[in-house]
Amino acid sequence: MSAVYALYSSPDxxxxxxxxxxxxGIAQADVVVxxxxxxxxxxFAHRDSATWLWYIACLGGFVGLGFSTWLTRxxxxxxxxxxxxxxxxxxxxNLIVIxxxxxxxxxxxxxxTLFVTAKxxxxxxxxxxxxxxxxxxxxxxxxxxxxxLPALERALMAGGAAELKRS
Amino acid sequence: MSEAYSRKLGDDLLRxxxxxSWRFYLIVAVLGSIVLMGLGTWMYQMYMxxxxxxxxxxxxxxxxxxxxxxxxxxxxxxxxxxxILRLVxxxxxxxxxxxxxxxxxxxxxxGAMFPIIHLGRPWLFFWLVPYPSSRQIWPNFRSPLVWxxxxxxxxxxxxxxxxxxxxIPDFALVRxxxxxxxxxxxxxxxxGWQGTPKQWHRLESAMSxxxxxxxxxxxxxxxxxxxxxxxxxxxxxxxxxxxxYFVAGAIFSGIAGLIIAMxxxxxxxxxxxxxxxxxxxxxxxxxxxMSLLWGYFVFAERLTVWYGNESAEIAVLRVTQKGSFxxxxxxxxxxxxVIPVSILSIKRLRTIxxxxxxxxxxxxxxxxxxxxxxxxxxxxKYLPYSWGTxxxxxxxxxxxxxTFAAMCLLYTLFAKFVPIISIWELKVGEQEPxxxxxxxxxxxxxxARP
Numbered sequence: 001m002s003a004v005y006a007l008y009s010s011p012d013x014x015x016x017x018x019x020x021x022x023x024x025g026i027a028q029a030d031v032v033v034x035x036x037x038x039x040x041x042x043x044f045a046h047r048d049s050a051t052w053l054w055y056i057a058c059l060g061g062f063v064g065l066g067f068s069t070w071l072t073r074x075x076x077x078x079x080x081x082x083x084x085x086x087x088x089x090x091x092x093x094n095l096i097v098i099x100x101x102x103x104x105x106x107x108x109x110x111x112x113t114l115f116v117t118a119k120x121x122x123x124x125x126x127x128x129x130x131x132x133x134x135x136x137x138x139x140x141x142x143x144x145x146x147x148x149l150p151a152l153e154r155a156l157m158a159g160g161a162a163e164l165k166r167s
Numbered sequence: 168m169s170e171a172y173s174r175k176l177g178d179d180l181l182r183x184x185x186x187x188s189w190r191f192y193l194i195v196a197v198l199g200s201i202v203l204m205g206l207g208t209w210m211y212q213m214y215m216x217x218x219x220x221x222x223x224x225x226x227x228x229x230x231x232x233x234x235x236x237x238x239x240x241x242x243x244x245x246x247x248x249x250x251i252l253r254l255v256x257x258x259x260x261x262x263x264x265x266x267x268x269x270x271x272x273x274x275x276x277x278g279a280m281f282p283i284i285h286l287g288r289p290w291l292f293f294w295l296v297p298y299p300s301s302r303q304i305w306p307n308f309r310s311p312l313v314w315x316x317x318x319x320x321x322x323x324x325x326x327x328x329x330x331x332x333x334x335i336p337d338f339a340l341v342r343x344x345x346x347x348x349x350x351x352x353x354x355x356x357x358x359g360w361q362g363t364p365k366q367w368h369r370l371e372s373a374m375s376x377x378x379x380x381x382x383x384x385x386x387x388x389x390x391x392x393x394x395x396x397x398x399x400x401x402x403x404x405x406x407x408x409x410x411x412y413f414v415a416g417a418i419f420s421g422i423a424g425l426i427i428a429m430x431x432x433x434x435x436x437x438x439x440x441x442x443x444x445x446x447x448x449x450x451x452x453x454x455x456x457m458s459l460l461w462g463y464f465v466f467a468e469r470l471t472v473w474y475g476n477e478s479a480e481i482a483v484l485r486v487t488q489k490g491s492f493x494x495x496x497x498x499x500x501x502x503x504x505v506i507p508v509s510i511l512s513i514k515r516l517r518t519i520x521x522x523x524x525x526x527x528x529x530x531x532x533x534x535x536x537x538x539x540x541x542x543x544x545x546x547x548k549y550l551p552y553s554w555g556t557x558x559x560x561x562x563x564x565x566x567x568x569x570t571f572a573a574m575c576l577l578y579t580l581f582a583k584f585v586p587i588i589s590i591w592e593l594k595v596g597e598q599e600p601x602x603x604x605x606x607x608x609x610x611x612x613x614x615a616r617p
Contacts, residue, residue, distance in 0.1 A: 009170050036173065036340065037594040038367035048365035053372045057380070071297070075305035083309050093309040096391060100317040103384045107325045107377060114332070114373040118366040122359035130343035132362055133336075135173025135594075 003127035004152060005032070005140020006161030011039045014137035017159025018044045024151040026141055032127055034138040053113050060109020061102050068101035069094075126167050140165075176593055177340060180586045183436050184341060190435075191583060198576035205569020209284060212562045217287035221560045225553045226545045229538075230563040231285040234570060236537040237420070238278030239319070239392050240413070241574075244421030244428075245271030246326040247385035248453075250378040259449055261596045262441045265589045266432060267425050268330040273577040274424070275323045277570050282315065284566065311394045318384075318391040325381045332373060335360050336591045389417040396540065402479040403472060403544050412464045416533060419457035419503075423529035426450050428578060430523045432587055441588055444519055451522040454529065455511035462504045482547045491556065492543050495535050503532030 008014040014033065021031050028047065039045045072094040080088045114120070125142075132138050139159065144152050153164055212219050222229050245267035252260035283289045295316050299305050306313045338357035342350055360366065393413035396404040406412075426447060433442040469488075472480045487496045507525040510516045546555050581587070 033364055034362045035364075035367070036336070036362055037591045037598070038364075038371060039598070041598070045364045045367065049368050051369065051372055053369065054376060057376045072308050075297075075299075075308060078299075079304050081307075083307060086309055090309050093314070096314045096387075096394075097308050097317050099387060100314075100321040100384070103380050103387075104321040104324060106380050107321075107328065107384075110373050110376045110380070111328050111332070114369050118369040120335070120358040120360065120366075124354075124359050125361065128361060133340040133343040134177060135170035 003032075003140055003142045003167045004144055004149070004156070005127060005129070005138055005165050005167070006156040006159065006163070007129060007131050007136040007138055007165070008159060008161055009136065010160075011035075011042045011137060013160035014039075014139050015042050015044055017139040017156050017161065020155030020158050021139070021141065021152065024155045025148065026144075026152060026155075030141055030144075032138070032140050032142060034128065034132045036133045036135055039137075051117065053110065053117070056113045057106045057110045060112075061106035063109070064102040064105020065098060067105070068098040071101075072097050128167075129165065172597060173594060176590050177344060179438075179440065180588050180590050180593075181341060181344060183582060184584060184586065185345070187583070191579070194579055195576065198572045198579065201569050201572035202576055205566050205573070208562050208565040208569070212284075212566070213287075213289070219560060219562045221558045221563060223555070223557075225548060225555045226542055226557040228285075228541050228545060229557050230559050230567055231281045233534065233537045233541050234567055235278050235281035235285070236392055236413075236541070237534050238274045238281070238570070238574075239389060240417035240420045240533060240537070241424045242271045242274035242278060242322070242326070242421065243385060243389060243414075243417040244274070244425040245269065246322075246329050246381050247271075247418065248421065248425065250329070250381045250385070253374065253378045254382075258596055259446060261592045262438075262443075262588045263425070263429065263446055263450075264592070265330070265333070266429050266587055268326065269578060269581050269587070270421070270424055270428055271326045272323070272330050273574055273581075275319065275326060276577075277573055279319050279323065280570075282312075311391065311398050314391045314394060318388045322381075322384050322388045325377065325384055329374075329377050329381055332370060332377070333589055333592065334585060335370070336362065337586045337589060340590055341586070386414055389414045401544050401548060402477075403468075403483045404540075406468065408464065408468060412468065415457065415460050415464055416536060419454070419461050420529060420533035422450055422454045422457060423526035423533070426454065426522050426526040427530070430519055432582060433519070436582065436587065438588065441593070447519045447522045448517055451511050451517045451525070454507060454522065454525060455517075458504055458507040458511070458525075458529070462508075465500075465504075479547065479549045482551075483543050486547060487539055487543050492539060496539055499532045499535040499539060501532075502528035503536065 006017060008017060014035075018031055018033060022028065033044050033047070073089050076089050076094075082088065083090075086093070127138075127140055127142050129136070129138055139156065141152055156164055220229070220231075249260065249264040249267045252264065283292050286292060294300075295306060295313060297306055297308070297313070297316070306316075308314075335356075335358055338353050339360040339362065341353040342357045345353060390410040390413065393409040397406055397409035399405065429442055429446065429450075432438055469484065472484050486492055506528045510521045510525045542557050546557065548554070
């Protein structure tokens with residue numbers, strides 16, 4: 001057996017099971033929760049909510065800003081042709097390219113950070129049940145220690161699960 | 168939200184993916200034939216040369232550039248509206264957002280093709296791509312055409328990602344409900360999504376950031392498209408109001424496109440339970456507001472030109488309002504302003520059918536508006552000896568028709584292979600407490616009392 005878990009129909013029941021597991025001495029990081037939708041009202045949904053995503057998006061924007069400033073200026077100086085009576089390095093039109101690449105940098109940084117931190121793409125873990133996407137909430141523990149198993153099973157059943165499952 | 172409702176959502180919204188009727192094949196065959204005809208016509212135009220079109224001195228921009236501006240405008244239906252509704256947390260957005268975002272992605276792809284078609288020699292398109300030639304010459308970044316490249320690339324990238332990211336949990340749902348090859352394909356598309364709190368939180372944070380980033384990009388795209396015109400010293404083009412005028416027009420036509428797409432989805436995919444009359448009512452109000460705004464912009468533009476009485480601009484004004492383009496101009500005014508305002512300002516007429524009728528009119532009117540911006544001005548530049556006119560040739564008509572078919576075909580295929588309504592977002596919507604107007608007013612009044 002590599003995992004034991006239970007499926008819950010309501011987020012309150014899942015939260016009770018999660019609380020029970022913590023009370024049984026299971027570390028927060030070892031408790032696995034999966035759901036087919038986010039449950040912002042439940043405390044279990046706020047695990048791992050600290051993120052650098054906003055800062056990384058800003059950083060991506062700054063990288064885009066720096067790159068586009070360099071690109072526009074460098075290309076205009078590399079072959080200094082005067083166009084439409086504009087200066088060789090014409091900041092007004094350059095601002096358009098700079099704006100677009102700044103935003104592109106922020107967008108790409110956001111998506112890359114999402115993929116890295118959410119571990120996407122990845123393989124489905126052994127502890128997974130297709131019922132999750134049908135509205136059930138999975139709460140379980142991977143590789144539980146034999147000594148903790150009875151307390152763990154009691155905590156999962158106390159949450160209101162119909163049955164325990166193993167994978 | 169109950170498990171039974173969750174299952175029902177999945178059953179209803181995945182039905183188009185899992186069941187295929189003969190009508191789907193018929194629609195794809197008909198639309199595919201028109202698209203193939205358009206591709207064939209484009210090949211013919213490339214082989215025979217650009218002389219096959221009606222484009223000639225002095226009108227070097229005509230149908231293709233009209234289509235370019237029109238489709239980029241339609242693209243504002245999706246991501247911009249979806250991002251704004253997402254940021255203001257409008258609950259009614261949930262069934263609408265994906266229908267809208269898809270329009271953006273496909274309309275941008277179609278719109279971006281037109282400058283390439285217009286090149287005549289599309290194999291030289293790479294000259295616009297910002298990298299140095301063998302003589303180390305870069306494209307001129309001071310040219311509005313290069314700005315278009317950057318703006319459209321950024322908007323297309325952002326819009327596609329904005330569309331695709333919230334599709335991942337729905338792909339996981341399809342993966343878990345199917346078997347065989349389908350399961351493998353949707354499993355690959357789901358990227359191993361499990362639905363852990365961390366994944367949900369990261370996805371929602373990323374969507375919030377994307378929504379904030381994509382709004383200014385969407386505004387910039389159509390502003391930059393307007394710069395293609397307003398940077399040129401051509402009568403009635405060289406105007407500071409072209410940026411906001413184009414953006415307002417784009418949102419206007421975008422909402423109209425979205426209403427038609429939603430009505431078609433509702434009817435053909437039987438989504439009456441998810442796309443309610445209230446969604447059309449709300450979009451109808453937006454369309455009404457944009458119709459009034461469009462009317463305001465047209466009035467401001469026309470009044471300024473008429474009052475200024477500058478001879479070249481007055482020539483363009485006359486030819487559009489009283490001359491050979493007058494039938495098109497007044498049709499535009501009627502279908503963009505008179506009909507939508509008449510229908511949508513009366514609550515009893517703001518039904519699904521009313522919104523669809525108004526939207527069809529707006530699409531026709533906005534295409535005419537683009538045409539009337541492009542052609543009459545080029546035909547009446549400052550020196551009268553260079554005046555001329557334009558008539559479209561069959562190649563332009565066929566290619567234009569085929570792009571409308573291409574849009575319908577892409578949309579049909581998308582709705583066949585991807586849940587057209589975001590299932591997980593609907594589920595989240597069901598978690599929110601349902602309050603009647605009386606309950607809400609009682610609560611708000613109760614909170615306000617000392």
